[in-house]
Amino acid sequence: MTQSMVAKHSMWPRKKDIIFNLSERAQKAERAIGKDNVINGTIGALMDDEGKLITMETVYNEYKSLENKDISAYAALEGQPDYLEAVKKICFKEYLPEGYVKAVASPGGSGAIKLATWNYTNEGDELLTSDWFWSPYVSITEEIGRKVATYKLFDENNNFNFKSFKEEFLRISSKQERIFTILNTPAHNPTGYSVSDDEWDKILDLSKEVAQDKNKKIILFVDIAYIDFAKDDNGSRKFFSKFSNLPENVLVIVGFSMSKGFTAYGMRMGAAICITASENVAEEFYYACVHSCRANWSNCNRGAMSLLSNIVKDQQKLKTYTEEKNMHKEMLNKRADIFVKEAKKVGLPILPYIDGFFISIPCDNPMEVSEELTKDNVYAVPLKMGIRFAICAVSEEKCKIAPSIIKNALEYVESQKSLNI
Ligand SMILES: Cc1ncc(COP(=O)(O)O)c(C=O)c1O
Known part of the structure; x- marks a missing residue:
């Protein structure tokens, strides 16, 4: 019998955090084929268009x-x-x-x-x-x-x-x-x-x-x-x-x-x-x-x-902070607008987005869709009922092309499922 020491109430399934895991894979891909060729929509923090963490100067x-x-x-x-x-x-x-x-x-x-x-x-x-x-x-x-x-x-x-x-x-x-x-x-x-x-x-x-x-x-x-x-x-x-x-x-x-x-x-x-x-x-x-x-x-x-x-x-100081924050908010809004617009254009169903860092796409097989997306070097988090795409971490340019890639992955997974593959 393998030795165990932890108290009963502290025994949890030994699974790695799926978000950090995917994020690591995305970073590995970035190193291998260059940042321009990877869309990393897993990170829940505001990143600039080059994929660097934004840290407010005023702060x-x-x-x-x-x-x-x-x-x-x-x-x-x-x-x-x-x-x-x-x-x-x-x-x-x-x-x-x-x-x-x-x-x-x-x-x-x-x-x-x-x-x-x-x-x-x-x-x-x-x-x-x-x-x-x-x-x-x-x-x-x-x-x-x-x-x-x-x-x-x-x-x-x-x-x-x-x-x-x-x-x-x-x-x-x-x-x-x-x-x-x-x-x-x-x-x-x-x-x-x-x-x-x-x-x-x-x-x-x-x-x-x-x-x-x-x-x-x-x-x-x-x-x-x-x-x-x-x-x-x-x-x-x-x-x-x-x-x-x-x-x-x-x-x-x-x-x-x-x-x-x-x-x-x-x-x-x-x-x-x-x-x-x-x-x-x-x-x-x-x-x-x-x-x-x-x-x-x-x-x-x-x-x-x-x-x-x-x-x-x-x-x-408050004024300068607010101006700096609003500049980043503007960037986020532009990313959101283009993602929502493109999703509509290509017929990708998304949940009603109003504000914030993420857009979600409902689907039946989130794990498979997320995995399929990695083949196109797109990384997005599988949730129970869909995929979460972090517009906070992805440039406007990439937010424009992501919806059609996601749409294709969704359709591909659905077609494989209907063929029972
Ligand atoms: C919905 C939601 N609530 C609360 C938090 C708490 O974040 P923190 O503990 O870093 O303030 C987060 C962070 O990702 C979040 O997404």
Whole structure:
């Protein structure tokens, strides 16, 4: 018998992360045949047209100008006070909801998801998110004995499927005290969908309806990891004001991240922000989260906190940062436009894209399609129900030719399947 040491609850399937694996293969191909001949649509970070990681000057100049002590010293467990203020400002802009809004620092948006799911669900609980979703939601929650249930994100006309959302929401509320829902919007990963203001109204009306039963606890976790790359900076934040004056048993937690908006992926900085009409619920949030911080990672990256605070505090720095970010956003929008246009032209069905880093193509055999694409030196991530193409990492020129290559691969795999090969 082979020796095993790991505890039972820590035995997971020994599979390599599929995204990193494909990304390695893409890089190998780039070395072998040259970058111009490879389309690497696997990476979830903003890359320039030459395939180099974009790092914002305003962010890194600020970071490098910090005194050593601003990077080196321990930070407060809940995050530095000026950071927490800066997070609220940059997150909500003009749409700060009324009520008690309290933030606790976390290592990235991932840390915020951990804080929220750990502190607001019980062991064995089902959490709800859409059927197209960022897979670490499962890793983060299954590690602590929770399960992810899904509703169908789109109906047959590719509209937001509120009917399915409602069915699942009510199913969970009929059997559980807690209904914890993760909504990744705007600029959803992997589809690029953004929930509209009208759809938010429906979601909130349903939450209020269920909240009439005072034994129920409704938690809406809004994952805004990509908000800074939504086309309309202000428009995409309007929904925040809808969180004012909700019933006391409806709690909103926003998952803020510096990874994308500040090209600070490796700095691991974010925050969980609660919005509630109850002072007690806000205070409870704070103490529960600070306990988790202490118990898991202690304090967060002080240098990253300082840089955000300094940029947000200073009007001129904020302006320069915003201009730099908007320039990159412009680049992303052009890539998205050309991909969507070409997809339509060649008849490649894609999911409704509105904002963000990714476009998804629904298909029956994602693994085979992804593998078939590699023969044309195109790399895209196979998901359960389709393929994810990272426009954030691929030049406009390549975004123009990718849809027809994907269409061909899809058709080829389908024809092989129908021949039963
Ligand atoms: C949907 C979604 N949420 C949250 C995150 C969290 O990112 P981080 O932990 O780097 O802030 C990511 C990162 O890829 C993401 O795609």
